[in-house]
Amino acid sequence: MESTGHGHHGLTTLTTAREAGLIACTRCGQVHAGDAVKCKRCHGPLQSRDTRSLQKVWAWLIAGMIAFIPANLYPMLLTRTLLERSESTIVGGVIELLHYGNYGIAAIVFVASVVIPVGKFIAIAYLAWGVQRGHRLRQHQRHRLYDIVEFIGRWSMIDVFVVAILSALVQLNGIAAINPGVAALSFALSVVFTMLSALAFDPRLIWDADRTVS
Amino acid sequence: MHIDPATLPPLDDMIACPHCDTLHMEDDLPDGARAYCRRCGALLLTAESRAVVWLVSLASAAVVLMVAAVSFPFLDLSLQGQHNGTSVIHAILVFGSGKAIPLAIAVALFIVVLPLVRLLALLHALAPLVRGVPPTPSARVAFALTDQLRPWAMAEIFMVGVTVALVKVAGMADVTVGPAFWAFVALVLITIFNDQIMNRFAIWKALDTGTTA
Ligand SMILES: [Zn+2]
Ligand SMILES: [Zn+2]
Numbered sequence A: 001m002e003s004t005g006h007g008h009h010g011l012t013t014l015t016t017a018r019e020a021g022l023i024a025c026t027r028c029g030q031v032h033a034g035d036a037v038k039c040k041r042c043h044g045p046l047q048s049r050d051t052r053s054l055q056k057v058w059a060w061l062i063a064g065m066i067a068f069i070p071a072n073l074y075p076m077l078l079t080r081t082l083l084e085r086s087e088s089t090i091v092g093g094v095i096e097l098l099h100y101g102n103y104g105i106a107a108i109v110f111v112a113s114v115v116i117p118v119g120k121f122i123a124i125a126y127l128a129w130g131v132q133r134g135h136r137l138r139q140h141q142r143h144r145l146y147d148i149v150e151f152i153g154r155w156s157m158i159d160v161f162v163v164a165i166l167s168a169l170v171q172l173n174g175i176a177a178i179n180p181g182v183a184a185l186s187f188a189l190s191v192v193f194t195m196l197s198a199l200a201f202d203p204r205l206i207w208d209a210d211r212t213v214s
Numbered sequence B: 001m002h003i004d005p006a007t008l009p010p011l012d013d014m015i016a017c018p019h020c021d022t023l024h025m026e027d028d029l030p031d032g033a034r035a036y037c038r039r040c041g042a043l044l045l046t047a048e049s050r051a052v053v054w055l056v057s058l059a060s061a062a063v064v065l066m067v068a069a070v071s072f073p074f075l076d077l078s079l080q081g082q083h084n085g086t087s088v089i090h091a092i093l094v095f096g097s098g099k100a101i102p103l104a105i106a107v108a109l110f111i112v113v114l115p116l117v118r119l120l121a122l123l124h125a126l127a128p129l130v131r132g133v134p135p136t137p138s139a140r141v142a143f144a145l146t147d148q149l150r151p152w153a154m155a156e157i158f159m160v161g162v163t164v165a166l167v168k169v170a171g172m173a174d175v176t177v178g179p180a181f182w183a184f185v186a187l188v189l190i191t192i193f194n195d196q197i198m199n200r201f202a203i204w205k206a207l208d209t210g211t212t213a
Helices: A053-073 A090-099 A103-133 A139-169 A182-200 A204-213 B051-071 B088-095 B101-131 B139-152 B155-170 B179-197 B200-209
Strands: A022-024 A031-033 A077-081 A085-088 A176-180 B014-016 B023-025 B034-036 B043-046 B073-079 B082-087 B174-177
Touching: A031 B014, A053 A090, A053 A103, A053 A182, A077 A139, A085 A090, A090 A103, A103 A139, A103 A182, A103 A204, A103 B155, A139 A176, A139 A182, A139 A204, A139 B073, A139 B082, A139 B088, A139 B101, A139 B139, A139 B155, A182 B101, A182 B139, B043 B200, B051 B088, B051 B101, B051 B179, B051 B200, B073 B155, B073 B179, B082 B088, B088 B101, B101 B139, B101 B155, B101 B179, B101 B200, B139 B200, B155 B174, B155 B179
Parallel strands: none
Antiparallel strands: A022 A031, A077 A085, A077 A176, B014 B023, B034 B043, B073 B082, B073 B174
8 A cells, every 4th residue: 555654574566366375355355365265354255366257248248239239229219299209219319409409418418328338338348358368558548448437337327317207207198298219228228238247347357467468 | 476475464454456456454544544556556445534424424314315305296397287297206106107117117226226225235334333333243245235236326327317308308398396306416416425435445444343433
């Protein structure tokens, strides 16, 4: 730890728990002897490295990408008024907002529903592929990328909440009604699958790849 | 690289970085200090002697706000003399009666159920510490739950969704916000503040020692 002295024997060099023959808990930081299977502090399962991590990452990622396709092709919102019936997709909704001059809100929806999901697919695939190839990228870049992916993906859920609120609010008999389309559920699933993919990633693998090369 | 286990400090005195597995000494920090991983820079430990007390009082307030936020009128829409005022509970029930049941369940989980479970689990884990009694045996499971549910509780994202929805209907109808809306705003601010001061390693340490400091 930087802010305090670390004059202790074995820890003057940067040593990982695995190199020291130990297993650390990623949930609470507790260090255990190498043969431990359950954390004594938080009762979570222990693994020196989650060896099936990448398989799970790819599986959830592909599921997320597949669910993203109908989310963009089918309507998100079904609007019915006295005069007309209309359907709008995610991108259609953004264009409509632009049409009415709500540029800020259009930007929020576009970033949350298109930029973040697509960026997250690419970032997770890049990190997983990099670990598999033992690819080198500057440490702090990859660390930052992982942090961003872990933190930002959930914000994609904005448009699903917009659909839910509008559908609950705009239910006026005969005058106007808004209902959720097929895309709302597929988009929600896509976000959940991609979050599971990011959570399955064992970030220690990124640093191991770095170690073996240098 | 091979390390002789005999040269290592006792296991309980160490903490491993969850991102890169690097070992550090779990030293006592001066109040207000933060310790970062020497290798990857991840935040490891903070020392805020008042953090647990703050967390418990704010989480209690948040539970009350959550009850108000789901039961009082949230938004009211009026168009050509017709009204549709809804509380969150009412909205979920109406919304969940048709084809949209899976979506209604998901939204209810993300904005009401999981945030509430997180708050109650946090209170269960930490309230004994504030009262000066040792944590219950289930405190550890409860805090692990609070920590793991964090990405899945989306009240703050819902608030951004509300803003977007208000702009979208502003052109077609009059919308007024009810008391539950403001309760939800307060709840979101508390949640963000709580997640800022909640350092999981510091809390595990507090649960180990049975004290708030
Ligand atoms: Zn643990
Ligand atoms: Zn680290």
